[in-house]
Amino acid sequence: xxxxxxxxxxxxxxxxxxxxxxxxxxxxxxxxxxxxxxxxxxxxxxxxxxxxxxxxxxxxxxxxxxxxxxxxxxxxxxxxxxxxxxxxxxxxxxxxxxxxxxxxxxxxxxxxxxxxxxxxxxxxxxxxxxxxxxxxxxxxxxxxxxxxxxxxxxxxxxxxxxxxxxxxxxxxxxxxxxxxxxxxxxxxxxxxxxxxxxxxxxxxxxxxxxxxxxxxxxxxxx
Amino acid sequence: xxxxxxxxxxxxxxxxxxxxxxxxxxxxxxxxxxxxxxxxxxxxxxxxxxxxxxxxxxxxxxxxxxxxxxxxxxxxxxxxxxxxxxxxxxxxxxxxxxxxxxxxxxxxxxxxxxxxxxxxxxxxxxxxxxxxxxxxxxxxxxxxxxxxxxxxxxxxxxxxxxxxxxxxxxxxxxxxxxxxxxxxxxxxxxxxxxxxxxx
Numbered sequence: 001x002x003x004x005x006x007x008x009x010x011x012x013x014x015x016x017x018x019x020x021x022x023x024x025x026x027x028x029x030x031x032x033x034x035x036x037x038x039x040x041x042x043x044x045x046x047x048x049x050x051x052x053x054x055x056x057x058x059x060x061x062x063x064x065x066x067x068x069x070x071x072x073x074x075x076x077x078x079x080x081x082x083x084x085x086x087x088x089x090x091x092x093x094x095x096x097x098x099x100x101x102x103x104x105x106x107x108x109x110x111x112x113x114x115x116x117x118x119x120x121x122x123x124x125x126x127x128x129x130x131x132x133x134x135x136x137x138x139x140x141x142x143x144x145x146x147x148x149x150x151x152x153x154x155x156x157x158x159x160x161x162x163x164x165x166x167x168x169x170x171x172x173x174x175x176x177x178x179x180x181x182x183x184x185x186x187x188x189x190x191x192x193x194x195x196x197x198x199x200x201x202x203x204x205x206x207x208x209x210x211x212x213x214x215x216x217x218x219x220x221x222x
Numbered sequence: 223x224x225x226x227x228x229x230x231x232x233x234x235x236x237x238x239x240x241x242x243x244x245x246x247x248x249x250x251x252x253x254x255x256x257x258x259x260x261x262x263x264x265x266x267x268x269x270x271x272x273x274x275x276x277x278x279x280x281x282x283x284x285x286x287x288x289x290x291x292x293x294x295x296x297x298x299x300x301x302x303x304x305x306x307x308x309x310x311x312x313x314x315x316x317x318x319x320x321x322x323x324x325x326x327x328x329x330x331x332x333x334x335x336x337x338x339x340x341x342x343x344x345x346x347x348x349x350x351x352x353x354x355x356x357x358x359x360x361x362x363x364x365x366x367x368x369x370x371x372x373x374x375x376x377x378x379x380x381x382x383x384x385x386x387x388x389x390x391x392x393x394x395x396x397x398x399x400x401x402x403x404x405x406x407x408x409x410x411x412x413x414x415x416x417x418x419x420x421x
Contacts, residue, residue, distance in 0.1 A: 047392055051372070051373070052373075052375055053375065054374075054375040054376065054385075055385070055388055056378060056381065057375075089246075089247050091246055091247060092243065094243035094245075094395070095243055095244060095245060095246040095247065096245070096246070096247045097245045097247065097248060097399060102248055105248065106247060106248055130375070
């Protein structure tokens with residue numbers, strides 16, 4: 001009851017949304033050799049590769065990883081999805097089937113490998129993620145993402161993964177971040193436009209993912 | 223329920239046209255044949271209307287544009303035919319006529335309870351195309367279905383229209399890819415290709 005009262009008080013005081021700080025854990029599977037020269041990456045989101053990831057979340061994850069990489073490795077070269085598609089395939093994003101069963105053969109095809117070599121790209125990073133909800137106490141119209149005319153709290157657990165493909169053939173690495181947090185909200189009208197949709201748990205996972213990928217690219221351990 | 227409510231309130235007069243992108247890589251070796259494609263008026267003007275939200279989706283026109291791009295990746299030459307079989311309108315050298323139709327299309331709103339049981343919230347969306355291959359004389363050679371399905375994950379309930387549009391685009395893109403990548407594997411098509419001397 002106290003927690004509920006506190007939650008209500010806080011949410012009202014903050015005019016809409018309360019999110020509890022969330023901690024993220026990072027797990028790295030595999031390792032890459034320490035980069036000898038410059039690192040050049042393309043961070044991509046494709047629903048071919050991760051059909052369960054919402055498009056908007058996937059795009060936010062790309063931004064997060066790009067931001068994290070630029071912060072940790074200042075001299076890194078980051079190619080956009082458009083630049084990757086144009087430079088390596090001479091196509092537009094979406095015209096390339098980046099499915100798990102096609103990407104390996106595509107990137108190692110002789111003509112494509114030659115273009116990759118000429119471009120100086122060293123890694124391709126594919127992101128995927130999901131948020132799971134456990135609804136706690138709450139008011140009336142609850143759905144996992146929005147609350148109308150009532151207050152609510154819920155537990156959110158996010159799991160983000162970046163698959164790093166070393167284009168020099170040194171192997172693949174996965175960096176996975178998970179975070180869990182609680183949040184509360186009280187609204188009389190839909191507020192998502194005002195408060196945004198990047199929640200604390202997602203934000204924590206996203207930041208951690210960027211840092212984890214940067215560490216893996218530098219040849220960091222598990 | 224809220225997603226459904228939002229869908230109802232934002233539905234009605236919404237006409238949405240998916241803009242699917244054709245998969246061009248991995249690239250395929252085109253079949254050295256000239257074929258014709260016939261788009262019926264029903265196919266050209268196919269519109270799906272969701273019965274609850276009354277939201278209309280124009281699916282025929284973008285499908286036609288997609289197959290107009292896809293078929294030239296599959297055959298060395300593609301021409302359009304005014305009818306499925308020949309009544310003298312097909313020029314010589316055309317090995318067959320392909321007619322696509324849309325058999326079914328649709329989506330359902332995520333129901334909260336089932337979505338929670340599955341630990342995810344998504345729009346179940348599907349499309350099924352039927353392709354019929356005719357001989358130049360108009361005899362049916364082969365007929366097969368290609369379906370695409372998506373469980374479009376939803377994150378922002380205010381963006382459900384865009385989520386469904388992207389999902390239709392994904393399903394149409396997948397269907398076009400399945401058409402060109404799996405064409406040779408349809409048994410009746412394989413026999414037809416053998417008869418045309420295509421290995």
